[in-house]
Amino acid sequence: MKLSLAHTLRHYDKKNIGKDILAGLIIMAVSIPISMGYALIAGLPAVYGLYGSVFPILAFALLSTSPQFIFGVDAAPAALIGSALLTLHVEAGSEEAMAVVPVLTFFAAVWLLAFSFMKAGKLVNYISAPVMGGFITGICSTIILMQVPKILGGTAGTGELFELAKHIGQTAKHVNVPSILLGVASLVILLVAKKLVPKFPMAVVLMVAGACYTRFGNVQELGIQTLSKVETGLPKWQMPDFSVVSIREAVTVSLSVAVVIMAETLLAENNFAQKNGYRIDDNQEIFAFSIGNFLAAFTGCCPINGSVSRTAMGEQYQGRTQLTSLVAGLSMIVLLLCGTGFIAYLPVPVLTAIVISALIGATEFDLMARLWKVSRTECMIFAGAFFGVLLLGTINGVLIGILLSFAEVIIRTAKPSTCFLGIQPGHKHFRDLKESSQIHALSGVLIYRFSSNLFFANVQVLKNDIEDHIKPDTKAVILDAGGIGSLDITAADCLKRLHQLLKEKGIRFYMTEHISDVNEQLRKLGLGYLIEEGCVRRTIHIALKDMGINRPYPLEDGVDNEERSASRKRADNRVQEFVWAFGSDAEKQIERQIEKQIVQLKESGDIEDLLHGRWAHMEELDEDEWLEHLEEHLKEIVNISGKDEHTLAMQIEEHRKQVHDRIAKNHPELAERFKERRHVLDVHLKERHPKVYELVLQSREKNERNR
Template sequence: MKFLFPTLKDYKLQNLRNDIFSGVIIAFVSIPIAMGYAQISGLPAIYGLYGSILPVLVFAMISSSKQFVFGVDAAPAALVGSFLATTGIPFESDGAAALVFLMTVLTALWLFIFAVLKVGNLVEYISSPVMGGFITGIAFTVILMQIPKLMGSKAVTGELFELLVYIERAFEKVNVYALVLGLVTLAVLLVSKKFLPKFPMVIVVMILSAVIQSVFHLDKLGIKMLPGVSLTIPNIDLSLLHVNHVKDVVLTSLAVAAVIMAQTLLAENNNAMRNEFKIDNNRELYAFSCANLVSALCGGCPLNGSVSRTSLCEQYGGRSQMMSVSAAATMMLVVLFGSKFIAYLPVPVLTAIVIYALIGVLKIDLAKKLFKVNKKEFYIFMCAFFGVLIFGTIYGVVIGIILSFTNVVIRESNPVRTFLGVVPGMKGFYSLDSNSNARPIKNTVIYRFGGNLFFANIKLFQEDIENSIKEDTKCVIVDGRGIGSIDVTAAERIEIIYKSLKNRGIKLYLTEHMSELNEQMRDFGIGYIIEEGSARSTIVSALASQGMITEYLLEEHKVKPVIPKIKDHIYSELEWAFGEEGAHEHFERYTKEIIEHLSHSDDKFCVESLYKNISSWNNFGNFDEVELIENLELHIDEIAERIKKDRALIAVDLENRKKEIIDFIQQNNPKAYEKILAHKRAVDKILKEKYPDIYTKLIEEKNKRVH
């Protein structure tokens, strides 16, 4: 690791008070949680407290999450306890200690493997509705687990239907005193959060409940207290395990590690986004692995992130993992000196504290927002929620991810798309559907497609274009600024559309897309479409190549064209279409084509007329025309020989045209002007060395213009 305690880098001392204070609260709240889930996993209660000291400290040393709390928690404990029950090994026995030790070590190993393979990056592909539903599902599940304890029964684990059965049984033998005590505690905490959010009411009710127990002996009313604990040394004897147990532990530990990774990373990312900081997912996996390994050495069970205790950390102002250091130190003092105090804590009060923390985790506001704004994402939220609630953590995540990706495919298969026209007297192109003043250009279809082209939407793309064709249509221009990529199915279909339109005398243009799409087209074997001039950087360029330089013809108007704005990041349209090396090759090829088509009849030398001799690409943009002229200047001897004209006069014609373009660029784009001017100087230097007499003539002409 590059840096231990990364959340303490550039630590601000003003946060120390809140960090220590929130750590103390976390430690006290962790007492019943850690003890209860340690027993569920098959260990004595004291091992839950052990798992809340050194492992928590190790997590704090490595984690990049500022506020997240790690420790003994429900999901891993329930999985371990369920597995232990199937083996027939008695709970809280030496055999159970050996099996849980092996389970925890292997869980740490799996988490380490996940970190090495960078599996944590997969969390980036989980949407907010999935994450919100998942977190809400976990919180609600744990709340249901706590309800029997609130009524005086023991702690339970399981999924929704099991928990409902447990709750029904607990209700049948409810201890009214325990329920009233728990509900009053919960009400006090909720009211204090609303009116006194920073007041440490959690600690107050814990101390007050211990005082009431010592004075009024609540246990005589049937209200359960936390069990007393005594320090013991873990006794790990792996020889007590059967070989078949070891084989099964390997697979079960993989499931436990997957649960820890999914649940904790999702919750950590949710916490990080809400509090505007970033975490390193793979570093977190290393932290989980190391903390679990230390837990095994302490005799504890697998550890997990705690949503409820993290909520309390946020509420009481914890700002770094100094909070975990404080919590570990506090728990150490409790273990060494507070065992008598633990026995005075009523279970219903502590259960109410846990439920109170979990209520703050429920993403009710997100669900309401999704229901109002996007029903599909609301249903994804609810499916993730019920998936966790009914099937458990892993299945809930899988269900949510599948639905999330299905929603992406459905959305991408029907992206936003429209047909464009122009508004008389205004620059740009406007949707014909949403702008009543927009008019289509005569003989032209301009179609904007708002997503990547792939197997699921290419048919829609094709149908839209085919349905837009009229008898007088001469060209179809696709505004592809929303098209970032194509797949092989889309490439094949584009070729079919292109050839079909070509056979009908209709020119297809792909415009406005990123240059990377041109590379993809070449890779898929349809690069000839670009070679034939059907990929243009702008809609204007495509219209110009159709001869619509001076005006766009509408049914009832003649509209001045939109002057193409030269973009800073595009040096040349040919470079955009073919890449830097490919552009130079095409300039050389076009230069040769121009020269080969020159003849003695071209005695009236006109630069603009030269481009008609290029077979596949016409109507060059400003940058391209300048570079083409510069290429022609370097072949001036061949041109003079072809048309039997003085080469100096030809050079002057070329230079005059180049100056017109450069002046236009200077007026419209100063940054681009600097770039093209630097290129001109380089060509002038070559011209001066190769044709000093012509260069002198050009300087003379330039001086004449100046004077």
């Protein structure tokens, strides 16, 4: 594995130094209550949370390829270690706990080192954006619920949703009103400042104000909690005592911790990377996790994890590189050596509000709302990952997320994109029959496109679609396999049965358009005889020629399909491009485009640009419909442009006349269709805007008299 040292500090842009230093100082400050609290959860004295915020963070900053992610003592590993101590019958906070925890941390680091050499980071590639979003939002929501009791005047909660809710309920029975007022006021100030002055370091201002209030105010009399005093000095370096716990138990417990650290941190890192447009090296990140935890083990700390809350805080204050982490780690050293007395002046409600504010910004409920509009399936996947973390914990949430990602892949491939193909009169390219009413199926031939690899979960879709659309006059079935790159034995057996069924009905079967590698797969799967019998052809056209069907192909219902000149084909290719582009929303989109141009007309005053539309080289049918929609806005355009409405109506009619003249000259076969369509558009205009319709009629009559 090729390592990159100080990756995010190379070619450093000096303009970021102020933001990085400020973000680092804020992260150091908010790490104090977070780290001390999680150290207690892990069964260690609170000061070890600060120790874990020094050397592991510095090592991670130099090894990480993520410019913004922050390492530190965090909830999930701390909770796992705390529960492991209970299983091992070790009392939290005891001398035995202080000996056992570094051993578990050491073996977690060993597992992480092994994962990096096994390139286990590839697993993250199989986690979808909805799973990542649900996972991060679940973690943020869990930590917020952990912090809520501290604003009420109690202690942080542990566990999952029901345990956290129970703890909040118990704390609510003995609330401290001044603590609530201070915490809620701080949170409101932070959220408002984030909206109004996002670059202002309001968190620093609140911490200084809180410390001053503690020093000169009546905090103790009001019962508002402050952080505990911390002894001065750096952690001592020593090798863990491996005799205090059996190796088998240490290896077993540490495996689950290492998996959580790898999965949770990589998921969160990739989420931030995707959101902010950069890439990370997953395997080097795992190596950085390992080194950070080795340093934690040698300084007596609990396992260290990536911190979503501190990363969100760094992002809020625009930290750009890992200089932020270096500043946080180095300033923590200064604090431990010189300023531990300051810690006791920090009010817990204020610091808790700062953490909650950062976590609210890291949640992705907006993604959930967007998914609800776009894809209910992906929205349910988001919700599954979210509630998995919230209800069952991080490790189970990771497993649920992975299972949901694989389920999503299977669901997508089990419902492939399919369509039946036809041809537009005078053209040679096959297109989806649903694309336009001008596309017609070939007489006696069923052409079916299947756009996915063919395997056990979706082959029945292909078989059922073809069987359901066979008609008494069907002479051949042609499978457009251009989207099929591979097939399994179940699919091969199904194709074999389909071929046999069609053969018994006297219907020829062809497979076309696929890459040559698929032919090799057909031979290996026992379908080589299809190639030998000529059922596998390179293109649809060759398959039709093999049946003796040549251009121009006969279409259903006797639709004329005569050969046309190149110029006529070129014009016809753009028929109803709005329908092709926007589907059933074509009319709404035309209206929306016109409304945008009317707004632009207020600034430009260019009527010609409005008449020709936003799309260059609009074909005749689309241009005619565009002008018809413009007529509905005639009075609005008159008011904006100041032009006489009769003049403007005549100008629009002149454009429509030019469109009709072009059609009559270049495409006489469509002229009659234009007349019919014009009548329909006039009826619509008369129904919607009778006054405008009367004005248009007057303009037409005047136009005819002038001619």
